[in-house]
Amino acid sequence: MAEAYPAYEERPRRRGRKVLIGLVVLLLILGGLLVAADRVAAGVAERAIADQVKQEVAKKNAQSAPPQVDIGGFPFLTQVLAGKYERISIVLKxxxxxxxxGTVSVPQLDVDARNVKASLDTIRSGQGDVVAESVDGTGTITYDSxxxxxxxxxxxLGERDGKLVVNAPVDILGAKLTVTGTADVTVAKxxxxxxxxxxxxxxLPNLPMARTLLAxxxxxxxxxxxxxxxxxxxxxxxVEPRxxxxxxxxxxxxxxxxxxG
Incomplete structure (x- = not known):
């Protein structure tokens, strides 16, 4: 009779392991579904904001490729319920x-909005304000434009050692020359x-008139x-030359x- 006890003890243990494995698998599946649903919801919101950004760009009489929007932070759905988003990144190409x-060309404008407030109705309907506590933008104006x-x-125009440099053909006192030099760059208003x-x-001819023409x-x-x-x-x-x-x-x-709004 003593030799039969291990067989009876082994069955409950095996059943317990199977139940535990089943629970783990079920949790993983549910977790995956929640993550997938969270990302789908984020995608819908990103497209809605991209449409609104497109309208904002058009208001400035500017043009760009379709905006690329990425809503940071996880999970997304808890941010929706709170009506506040950690970060929204926008790329305009x-x-x-x-x-x-004329026209100024900016190959890419990167915008990073932090602590963005937007109600669920605003995200869903596109009506209302999406307000950012802070917005930082970086863009590069091409030298050609x-x-x-x-x-x-x-x-x-170009850059050398962090300076804006110029190279241009000129005609000074009948001499065809190439002018080179640097510029100071500042921004105001x-x-x-x-x-x-x-x-x-x-x-350059060593004459006062030639130097005056160059100036x-x-x-x-x-x-x-x-x-x-x-x-x-x-x-x-x-503004800085790069x-x-x-x-x-x-x-x-x-x-x-x-x-x-």
Missing amino acids: DVQGPVQG LAKLLGRPGLT GKVALRFNDLNAEG NYAKSISIDVPLPELPFQLNVRK PEGLTVTADARNVPINAA
């Missing part, structure tokens, strides 16, 4: 913004100020370039990131 005298605004045939104070031209050319391309009106009430804080273009950093506080 191929932005074309009208300015006085900037050079076109200067209106000097053959003039090119929505405009980028370009000041070309250090220009040189190899072969006049520097003044003629030292202009205030108006920036396109940015979406989301972004205000430009800093290899890929003139990088603009902007921010805003307590602003709607949709076109409603």
